[in-house]
Amino acid sequence: MHEPIAYFEHAADMGIVGRGKSIEEAFENAARAVFAMMTNLGQVRLQASVAIEFEEADPELALVTWLNLLLGQARSRALIFGRFHLRRDGASPKGTSSGARWSGTAEGEPWRAELERGVEVKGATLTGLAVTQRDGNWEARCVVDV
Amino acid sequence: MDLGRLKEITPWCYALTPLPGEERAPVRLYANAELLRGMDAKVLEQIANVAHLPGLVGAAMTMPDAHWGYGFPIGGVAAFDAEKGGIISAGGVGFDISCGIRCLRTNLDLQTLAPRLERLADLLFRAIPAGVGEEGKLKLSPGELDAVMRGGAQWALRHGYGVAEDMEYIEEHGCVAGAVPAEVSDLAKRRQRGEMGTLGSGNHYLEIQVVERIYDAAAAEAYGLAEGQVLVAIHCGSRGLGHQVGTDYLVTLAKAAGRLGIRLPERELACAPIKSPEGQQYLGAMNAAINIALANRQILTHLARAAFAEVLPEAALETLYDVSHNTCKVETHVVDGKPRVLYVHRKGATRAFGPGHAALPERYRRVGQPVIIGGSMGTGSWILAGNPEEQNGAYASASHGAGRAMSRHQALRIWHGRELIHKLAADGILIRTRSMRGAAEEAPGAYKDVDLVAEATEKSGLARRVALLRPKACVKG
Numbered sequence: 001m002h003e004p005i006a007y008f009e010h011a012a013d014m015g016i017v018g019r020g021k022s023i024e025e026a027f028e029n030a031a032r033a034v035f036a037m038m039t040n041l042g043q044v045r046l047q048a049s050v051a052i053e054f055e056e057a058d059p060e061l062a063l064v065t066w067l068n069l070l071l072g073q074a075r076s077r078a079l080i081f082g083r084f085h086l087r088r089d090g091a092s093p094k095g096t097s098s099g100a101r102w103s104g105t106a107e108g109e110p111w112r113a114e115l116e117r118g119v120e121v122k123g124a125t126l127t128g129l130a131v132t133q134r135d136g137n138w139e140a141r142c143v144v145d146v
Numbered sequence: 147m148d149l150g151r152l153k154e155i156t157p158w159c160y161a162l163t164p165l166p167g168e169e170r171a172p173v174r175l176y177a178n179a180e181l182l183r184g185m186d187a188k189v190l191e192q193i194a195n196v197a198h199l200p201g202l203v204g205a206a207m208t209m210p211d212a213h214w215g216y217g218f219p220i221g222g223v224a225a226f227d228a229e230k231g232g233i234i235s236a237g238g239v240g241f242d243i244s245c246g247i248r249c250l251r252t253n254l255d256l257q258t259l260a261p262r263l264e265r266l267a268d269l270l271f272r273a274i275p276a277g278v279g280e281e282g283k284l285k286l287s288p289g290e291l292d293a294v295m296r297g298g299a300q301w302a303l304r305h306g307y308g309v310a311e312d313m314e315y316i317e318e319h320g321c322v323a324g325a326v327p328a329e330v331s332d333l334a335k336r337r338q339r340g341e342m343g344t345l346g347s348g349n350h351y352l353e354i355q356v357v358e359r360i361y362d363a364a365a366a367e368a369y370g371l372a373e374g375q376v377l378v379a380i381h382c383g384s385r386g387l388g389h390q391v392g393t394d395y396l397v398t399l400a401k402a403a404g405r406l407g408i409r410l411p412e413r414e415l416a417c418a419p420i421k422s423p424e425g426q427q428y429l430g431a432m433n434a435a436i437n438i439a440l441a442n443r444q445i446l447t448h449l450a451r452a453a454f455a456e457v458l459p460e461a462a463l464e465t466l467y468d469v470s471h472n473t474c475k476v477e478t479h480v481v482d483g484k485p486r487v488l489y490v491h492r493k494g495a496t497r498a499f500g501p502g503h504a505a506l507p508e509r510y511r512r513v514g515q516p517v518i519i520g521g522s523m524g525t526g527s528w529i530l531a532g533n534p535e536e537q538n539g540a541y542a543s544a545s546h547g548a549g550r551a552m553s554r555h556q557a558l559r560i561w562h563g564r565e566l567i568h569k570l571a572a573d574g575i576l577i578r579t580r581s582m583r584g585a586a587e588e589a590p591g592a593y594k595d596v597d598l599v600a601e602a603t604e605k606s607g608l609a610r611r612v613a614l615l616r617p618k619a620c621v622k623g
Contacts, residue, residue: 076336111279118276120347
């Protein structure tokens with residue numbers, strides 16, 4: 001498998017890639033790719049935890065939803081996240097589609113002066129969006145707005 | 147971009163010839179061959195997609211600074227008629243709703259400023275929250291935030307930020323009608339709680355500039371500009387709230403388009419008929435975000451004035467103009483000899499009303515609206531003046547910036563933030579930022595030649611050059 005985190009070109013913003021042995025791991029690494037643009041993740045203390053839950057049957061829209069919920073929660077709570085966990089729970093409570101319910105956590109801390117400052121990622125977009133599986137490896141990618 | 151499918155109308159304006167069997171509205175690209183060759187091929191693909199959308203009036207157009215965007219290209223302009231099934235598109239407005247530039251003219255010249263520039267740059271850097279992780283001092287309750295969404299810069303004025311004269315020189319007098327805070331999600335509102343009066347990151351900045359050269363003496367006189375004069379430019383938008391509105395409605399409008407049978411060549415073109423419930427909801431939320439942006443730039447203006455007052459007590463900072471470049475505005479334009487009410491999407495494009503337009507302040511009515519083209523932190527910016535519509539031909543629109551020439555990723559491989567900042571300092575440009583990565587990504591060399599963009603804007607008839615500005619100090623996000 002290639003590197004768990006990678007970036008690709010976009011004229012104005014940045015493309016991010018997360019890879020893993022499962023779709024959940026690929027999404028977690030996509031989140032790391034996003035937050036690593038904002039700071040050095042190795043410096044982030046894991047002092048606060050935020051739960052993220054959503055329903056989305058479409059894997060590509062699920063990636064965008066996951067990343068945007070993380071960014072929204074981070075900004076609204078003035079936190080920077082450094083570690084992510086995501087689980088796909090199978091069928092939604094409504095039973096309308098399988099694999100539609102996702103629950104996860106993001107851990108991090110409030111911004112402090114010592115944290116390295118990168119660039120603010122404002123949101124994940126539908127541009128360059130793809131979630132693919134090949135030879136047992138998953139890859140999740142999209143362009144994020146900077 | 148391959149120019150093979152482009153037909154030259156003038157050396158500064160090209161049309162895209164249709165593919166065999168292709169049925170779409172016309173596509174017009176305002177630029178010369180040099181600028182077009184430098185554009186990503188995606189620009190052509192995206193503007194051709196726009197030309198397929200329902201209710202488009204006239205051509206889908208790109209400005210000279212166009213580059214690859216989301217759905218619409220950045221630098222894209224398109225007008226839709228609600229009565230003809232016309233649509234509104236979140237991708238046609240952009241994520242940073244009402245991102246724009248506030249330009250302030252000062253009574254200072256470079257000679258007066260120079261000895262105190264360093265101290266002023268430091269103070270502005272402390273006073274203006276900029277970059278990732280920085281919050282403003284103003285924390286608003288949900289009720290107060292609703293009031294900002296309804297009141298825009300006028301809310302800020304009522305709360306002590308700025309002076310009444312500012313309002314005359316802001317589009318829509320600082321407050322756009324039709325804002326519906328109830329159409330803005332709770333998450334969008336929560337994201338904005340600590341972000342009023344913040345600059346943001348990316349290509350946003352507060353810059354101290356000096357007028358290097360006047361090109362149009364009459365317009366410069368009307369705008370109060372003279373060579374050697376110090377100006378301040380504030381480039382930012384609606385921050386987290388605007389972005390969340392864009393994100394939320396992208397999904398809402400994409401689902402509406404599917405339900406209503408609107409074919410979307412690209413999902414980011416997500417749109418709905420203006421008259422549909424979803425279209426109306428987005429309009430209400432977008433207008434609320436526009437008012438957030440107008441209030442934000444008003445608060446930043448106040449903070450900048452306070453910093454100047456501490457270092458240069460004699461300084462007076464007047465609003466020259468505040469213009470947004472990510473909007474959809476309801477405007478009347480003459481089409482085929484008849485006035486029509488249109489929803490004009492400008493995504494990375496500046497409104498550029500010509501002389502005599504009723505929306506312009508009396509002081510500028512004779513010469514046309516100030517059009518502000520923001521450049522990179524090391525090169526320059528321009529002020530232009532709007533032309534009459536028969537000369538403009540793009541629903542009174544013009545360029546908004548230099549436009550990126552290379553990706554952020556490429557820029558990071560070429561430049562290092564700290565070295566770049568030292569080099570710019572040696573050239574007499576002070577950069578203040580917390581992000582070395584951000585500085586490298588925003589390297590002047592990563593942008594197109596802003597002078598060529600301004601020249602193309604003039605020669606294609608979109609607007610005429612008034613003044614060239616050079617940066618002296620820049621607070622970057």
